[in-house]
Amino acid sequence: MTSPTMPTPSWGSPLVRAPESGAPTIVHLTAEYSPFARSGGLAEAVMGLANVQVHGGANVVVFLPLYRTVRDFAPDLAPLGRPIAVDLGFRREAVRFFREVNAPKGPKVVFVDIPSAFSRSGLYGEGGRDYTDNARRFALYSRAVLDAIPRLIAGPVLVHAHDWHASLALLYMRSYAELRERFAGTPTVLTVHNGGYQGHFSPAALNDCGIPPERFTFRHAEWYGKVNFLKAGLTHADMVVTVSPNHAAELRTADGGFGLHEVFQWLGNRFTGIVNGIDQAVWNPADDDQITAPYSDVDPTDKARCKGALQRSFGLPQRKRTPLFGFTGRMVKQKGLDLILNSHLVWTLDAQFVFLGAGEQRYEQALTALSRARPRHVGVQLDFTDRLEHRLMAGADLFLMPSQYEPCGLTQLRAQRYGALPIGRRVGGIADTVEDDATGFLFDAFEPTAFDRAISRALARFHDPAAWLPRMQTAMRRDFSWQRSAERYAEVYRRATDIARHRA
Template identity: 35%
Template sequence: MKILFVTPECAPMVKTGGLGDVSAALPRALAQRGCDVAILMPAYGEMRVEGTLAATLTLPAEGRWPAAQLLHVVPADGPPLFLLSCPALYGSAATPYSNPGDADGHLHGHSQALRFGLLAQVAARIGSRDTPCGWQADVVHANDWPCGLAPLYLHQRREAGDATAARSVMTIHNLAFQGVFPMDAADMLGIHPVHRGIEGVEYWGQLSMLKAGLQFADAITTVSPTYAREIQEPELGFGLDGVLRARADRLHGLINGIDTAVWNPRTDPLIHAAYGPDDLGPKAVNRAALRRHCGLADSDGPLFGFVGRLTSQKGLDLVLQGSAHLLSQGGQLVVLGKGDPDLEQAVWALALAHPRQVYASVAFDETLAHRIEAGADCFLMPSRFEPCGLNQMYSLAYGTPPLVTPTGGLADTVTDADAARAEGTGFVMDAVTQSAYEAALDRVFSAWEDRPGWQRLQQRGMLRDHGWESAARPYVSLYQALIEG
């Protein structure tokens, strides 16, 4: 099967969150399972790429689509890349979603729509009989709103008579981001008038790229079974719950995996001491090194870690409001991430007020993220919603039991230590409230006092299989069903 994996970001070249990690790991796992996979993404300005340039294909200007090039790159490790080069749209981009040339760092309206419309249009061409690269995909796998028009463009090609056009899969990594633009961009984007209504791309009078993908994809996936159920309800449906209920027969909740070549405490080159479930002693070396780096006092109490966007979605406000409860019991806290300016300032203020108990780094720092997973005793992830989440799985793999809410992928990957003592791997809050968070903290401190029991808790999490080797299997089955159907 020829699978084109279309994404706005892919680690390590460009990464703003979990999608970047998934885009690096899932295609590699699919290739290992026998799929012929290629990754399509933009060639952003100053993006570093390691590999051999096999071909440069010219894509002439067509209608309102600007001229571009398709760079075929063969990396030393992993599937081949098709990098879409168009300096007018991607050349000066600092991230997939921003442009330092604009006054506030963001592309707006038609410019941003054209940026990702072109990506989707090229994806559809590679999945069609007029593919520009001599390789036609059987399935185009589009990820999140920047790729959402690809299923629509493939649908339009089939309507125009191309019976060979690829099947399409639309994956929702976070429904909260939908790619909404003025409807007058539809002409520029080549969306046929018949598809501009409520049964197509129309969303409250505007155009939603994500809705386009949901309406026209042959299959829809999201990144955990619980999240697939949650987004069909108004609370977490972000206005698209009706569309998802209507297409529930095509909606699949497939849990993400983690890249065990990158996130593995036995082989991780970024941590101070390697360890595994059969040899947890060196974790203490990582804890001590993390305390030294952060300037924290030596302590017998648990060290808590938080890595992620500093937003209320991630529950950072619960962590901040509960900090006195945590610190009063002898706990320490390390926070890493960027996000809402008010929460960034609050994190700084907490660290300045308690320099020997709290450390904050308002940044993206991959090395420190690994060292927090290895050195912390408990990982805090009290998210208000979490489509899948990767950090809780990193934490389980690193013997750092997570404290989580009962939502999305957190509910699917973490088993509560009290509710299922023989199978527990972490601490699941009863609800998403301040009192429930602090009650879960109390359970962490209580469990910490039983060191043999704590070690068994660590080992259960580390022995779980969270790798992409098994997580990729249902994707392969889904692709097969689409092609054969």
């Protein structure tokens, strides 16, 4: 709400004008967006979807908190209008909005500047601990965006929120009289990228975040006595999407719904799953300038050169016929590190394993100890870079993804494009994107013995070149482009628009 003591600023012409077609501007609310702020797949997923939507002719605006990391990639920013005051709970905050000067073509990115909330070293916390005021930080962001939309965007909008960080925007739109009127006919969509992270906070967050007390019920935002931001979004969105069809089914079960399975069931046909895509121009070994040598599904010969380079960079012997397994990602329980560390074959095989990423200290230390115990077989790099990830995909023969759960996963998509066949658990998006014994190798039980059996099946194919080459080529030819996903999102948007029209 704009302060009565601070006049509404003169914002000049809007950032986005309404198209003659009357189509709404797609407004993404996200806590991460590549390259400006990234801790996992969320940043790349929202960026990929927004880009393909712009290429399809849509007006797209992305609202992102102005973290310190933003200026590492966009040092030259320009203000959009004057500061506004946002009242939330019993406190008022000054908020400014910025855009990138000389921004590249694509979605328009608006940075939401709330220094007290986001001028910090981390996105969500530091030293392995969350910031204690995360509830208010992201509540402020969500509320401020709703005040900015009519100032910056002319014409109708469709609000697309991502994960718990932006979920309160949907509750505010349906709870405050002013916002209900302003957004009466506005369709809303919520994408759940990882249902395991929901934004649980104590009831004290109600006042701090301006959540009306009447919304603190089991039908809206209450969850076992806590405020649940994700639940608030789920119960106020017109349509809800998660990032793979199989994971949508898992979220409706007691075992896979992270305590919200009844809410996902209640959504009925307003809930669906759409697999994320990847930028196939970026993840293309035929013209990737970050790898040692280009290669393609037609002629994958030079993948061997990439393998040799990867072995050298991780301090491993260069052995052409020794199977090389790769792993890249956050080193957390979800990614199946316990299976890897308790695998008999990982400790005994005459094979090589390279690990790239960072995460929980216990896993970093355990993998480092494994590399010391098997220095000719195991290499570990804890400093993640995009370049190293490209080189790992290009050099690996097989890719380890024994996830405990995996809403979608992007690394198994990239690995297949580079001819590194995934060994993954048949969960979430892995089950939707890897075909067993055709483009990878799947297993079911979350047990080291089941994982080892999948490794053994993969090695049987690897040591038979007549069986391995066609599988590698089939994997490299898979279509994981965002275009297919964007078409399904367009249908979700149409359904959300119909629901909003009926509501209005």
